[in-house]
Amino acid sequence: MALSDGAHTSTEDFSYFTLRREATLDQSATSLFGISCTRQLASSELIDRPADVTRSTVQKAVVVITDSPHHFGQLREKLSVVTKAWFAQRYDL
Structure with missing residues (x-):
């Protein structure tokens, strides 16, 4: 569910x-x-590409599960910042 079509x-x-x-x-x-x-x-672009990375791209998803959808706008912005910072490291994805 985390990786959309x-x-x-x-x-x-x-x-x-x-x-x-x-x-x-x-x-x-x-x-x-x-x-x-x-x-x-x-x-x-990975700094240290592990041997198990065999495809041309690396995809990851960060997921938040909550009991209320009321703050999805704020969560979306924070998730964007977190994943951008994570991928900017280009290491251990």
């Missing part, structure tokens, strides 16, 4: 999704809300 066509992409939290003895079933920020980088 067509994520390979852009440097950064966002996905929104829902999950079902099953009922427990003391809590009824409910929905959880997710947002993911996907980013990609050409594997040739």
